[in-house]
Structures are given as structure tokens and as C-alpha cells.
Amino acid sequence: MMRGLRVFLVIALFATCAFAQQKDTVYVASDLTGEGNLNRAIQEKIDAGTLSNTVFKLERLGYYILTGTITVPQGQHLEIVGPPVGRT
Known part of the structure; x- marks a missing residue:
């Protein structure tokens, strides 16, 4: 009985990992x-329907001018990351 439970848990763990999606990095x-x-970049992913599966990575000390409002569609989320700035 315990062996069967262990086997089930191991299979469930591997199945979960196999079906987990990695996010696309832009x-x-x-x-x-x-x-x-x-x-x-954000609008392209919204149009493709893949915004929630995307991480936008900005350049260290980069300069970004927004040309309009970024509106995240309902039920999706926006993730923007950048490297630590450190000392400037």
C-alpha cells in the first residue's frame, strides 16, 4: 500500500514538472x-495572446520612453524585470 502511494506521488510530481510551462523571455x-x-514588445504579446506567459527583461540602466498607456487585458498579467542597478 505504501509503495503504491510512493509510486503515485513520484509519477504525479514528474507529470506536474513535465506539463509546467516556462515563460518566454523578451x-x-x-x-x-x-x-x-x-x-x-508588450503589444505584440497581447495581440498574440501570450502576455501572461512572457517576461519582459529590460537593459541595465536602460532608457524606456512609453508612447502610450499599457493596458493589461482582464485575466492576464504583465511581468517586467531588470538586472539590479547596483552602485551608480
Whole structure:
């Protein structure tokens, strides 16, 4: 009985890991020579329906000019990360 329970738990653990999705990482270039890179990257993922499965990674000490309001569709979430700035 205990052996069967252990086998079931091991199979359940591996099945959970196998079906877990990793998030897609989008590296967003800084807006040093233009503007709206972050807006465009986010809108592309909203249009594709993959916003909640995406992480937007910004450049260290990057400069980002928003060209409009970023509206996250209901039921989805937006994740933006960047490296630690450290001492400046």
C-alpha cells in the first residue's frame, strides 16, 4: 500500500514538472535612439495572446520612453524585470 502511494506521488510530481510551462523571455532594447520599444514588445504579446506567459527583461540602466498607456487585458498579467542597478 505504501509503495503504491510512493509510486503515485513520484509519477504525479514528474507529470506536474513535465506539463509546467516556462515563460518566454523578451529582451527589450533601450530607447536610446527612438521610443516605444517596450510598448511595441508588450503589444505584440497581447495581440498574440501570450502576455501572461512572457517576461519582459529590460537593459541595465536602460532608457524606456512609453508612447502610450499599457493596458493589461482582464485575466492576464504583465511581468517586467531588470538586472539590479547596483552602485551608480
